[in-house]
Amino acid sequence: MTTAVVICPGRGTYNAAELGYLAQHFPDADLLAIFDAQRAEAGQPTLSELDGAERFSMALHTRGDNASGLIFAASYGDFLSIDRSAIDVVAVTGNSMGWYTTLACGGALSAEHGFRVANTMGTLMQQALIGGQSIYPWMDDDWIANADRKQELLALIDEIAARENAELYLSIDLGGMLVVAGDEAGIKAFESAVEPVQGRFPMRLANHAAFHTPLQEPVAAKGRDALPGEMFGQPELPLIDGHGRIWWPGASDTQALYDYTLGQQVTQTYSLTRALTVAAREFAPDLFIIAGPGTTLGGAVAQSLITANWRGMASKADFRERQDKDPVLVSMGMVDQRANVFSYSQEV
Template sequence: MKTAVVICPGRGTYNKAELGYLAQHFPDAALLAKFDAQRAAAGQETLIALDSAERFSGIKHTRGDNASGLIYAATLGDYLGIDRDQVEVVAVTGNSMGWYSALACAGALSPENGFKVANTMGTLMQESLIGGQLVYPFLDDDWRPDPARRGALLALVDNIDRREGHVLRLSIALGGMLVLAGDAPGLAAFEAEAEPIQGRFPMRLGNHAAFHTELQEPVAQRGRERLPADLFGQPAVPMIDGRGAVWWPHASDTASLRDYTLGEQVTQTYDFTRAVEVAAREFAPDLFIITGPGTTLGGAVAQSLILANWRGMGSKDDFRALQDETGLLVAMGMPDQRSKVAKRDWP
C-alpha cells in the first residue's frame, strides 16, 4: 500500500473539458441529491443541471455561486473514489477554496456541511465581487528557482500597493506563479508595468474577486454570520492549511479552525507553495494525489516541490525524471493517472 497526500483544487478548475464530470465520476447519487436540495432551497440551479448542460458556458459555470459547488462536489467525489485498499491517505491540503474541500475530505466538516460552507462562501463572493485577480509567473521554462526575480516582482507589487488609491497584494503563492489580487487601479498598474510574458501574462482571471486580501473582510463577516461553529469538528486525517500549519486529529481547537477558515483564510495570503512543502517534509508520501476537476494544479505542485528542493529536485527535468521513475504525482482528472488510484467509476 502506498501513502498519499491528497490535494484539493480551487476555483478555475471546472471548465469546458470538465462538463459532465459529476455524471461520470461522482459515486453517491443520494449525496449529490442532498447538495442539490441545499441549492434548490436557496433558489439556485442544481449541480446536476449545470453538469449535464448541453454546452459549457463561461458566464454561467465559472460564476462563484456555481463554480464553488461544482468544484467541491467533483473534489469530494474523487476523494471518495480513491481505492483505500491500495492507498493510505496520510494528509489532505488544498488550494484556496480547495481548503473547504479539504475540510470535508479530512472529516472536519461532514460532506453536507462542507458543501454548505463552499457554496455559501462562493455565493457571497459572487454577490460582492470585490476587486479581481491576475496571475504572473516568476519561473522560467526550466522551473529553476529564481528568488531574485520573485523578490523584484513582489517589490513592484508592494510599490503599487503603497500608492494612493491602489490596492495590490499577493493573493496566492502558487508554485511558480504569483496570483495577485487588488482593486481595479492596482491590477491595471501591474499590467502596465510588468513585462509581458508568453503573449498571455499578466493574465486576468474572469469571475474572480480579490480573494485572500483584506478587501474580502465584508465577505468573511457575512460568512461568519451564516456558518455557525457547530458545523466544524475534529479532522480524522491531518490537514495542512494555507499557512502551512497542520491541524491534527483529536488535537484541533474547532473554534480556532472556524476562525481561521472564515477569517484569515479569506483575508490573508494563501501560501499553497508552503502547504505543499510542509506536506512533503512532514508526511513524506509516496504519492501526491490531485483530485479533479481539472488538470491545471499539477504544475504548481511540481514547482512547489522544486522550490522546496524536495528529494534534490532543482528543475523541471529533475521532476520529470522522478515522475517517470516513481509516478509521484497523480492527477485524477487525467484518465490514465486516475486509474492508478481510483476504484471503478459509477454510471
C-alpha cells in the same frame, strides 16, 4: 501500502473540458441529490443541471455561486473514489477554495456541511465581487527557482500597494506563479509594470474577486453570520492550511479552525507553496494526488516541490525524469492517471 497527500483544487478548474464531470465520476448519487437539494432550496440551479448542460458557458459555469459548488462536489467525489485499500491518505490540503473541500475530505466538516460552506462562500463572493485577480510567473520555462525574481515581484506589489489610489496584495503563492489581487487600479498598475511572457501572462482571471486579501473582510463577516461554528469538528486526517499549519486529529481547537476558515483564510495570502512544502517534509508521501476537476494544478504542485527541493528536484527536467521513472504526482482529472488510484468498487 502507498502513502499519499491529497490536494483539493480551487476556482478556475471546472471549464469546458470538465462539463459532465459529475455525471461521469461522482460515486454517490444520494449525496449528489443532497447537494442538489441545498442548491434548489436556495433558489440556485442544481449541480446536476449545471453539469448536465448542453454546452459550457463561461458566464454561467465560472460564476462563484456556481463554480464553487461544482468544484467542491467534483473534488469530494474524487476523494471518495480513491482506493483506500491500496492508498493510505496521510494528509489533505488544498488551494484557495479547495480548503473548504479539504475540511470535508479530512472529516472536520461532514460532506453536507462542507458543501454548505463552499456554496455559501462562493455565493457571497459572487454577490459582492470585490476586486479581481491576475496571475504572473516568477519561474522560467524550465521551472528553475529564481528567488531574486520572486522578490522583485513581491517588492513591486508592495510598491503599488503603497500608492495613494491603488490596492494590491499577494493573493496566492502558487508554485512558480504569483496570483495578485486588488482593485482595478492596483491590478492594472501591476499588469502594466511587468513584462508580457509566454504569450499569456499577466493573465486576468475571469469572474474572480480579490480573494485572500483584506478587501474580502465584508464577505468573511457575512460568512461568519451565515455559517455556525457548531458545524466544525475534530479532523480525522491531518489538514494543512494556507499558512502551512497542520490541524491534527484529536488535537485541534475547532473554534480556532472555524475562525481561520472564515477569517484569515478569506482575508490573508494563501500559500499553496508553503502547504506543499510542509506536506512533503512532514509526511514524506509516496504520492501527491490532485483531486479533480481539471488538470491545471499539476504544474503548480510540481513547482512547489521543486521550490522545496523535494527529493533533489530542481527543474522541470528533474521532475519529468522522476515522474517517468517513479511517478510522484497523480492528477485524477486525467483519465490515464486516475486509473492509478481509482477504486472500482466506488463506480456508480
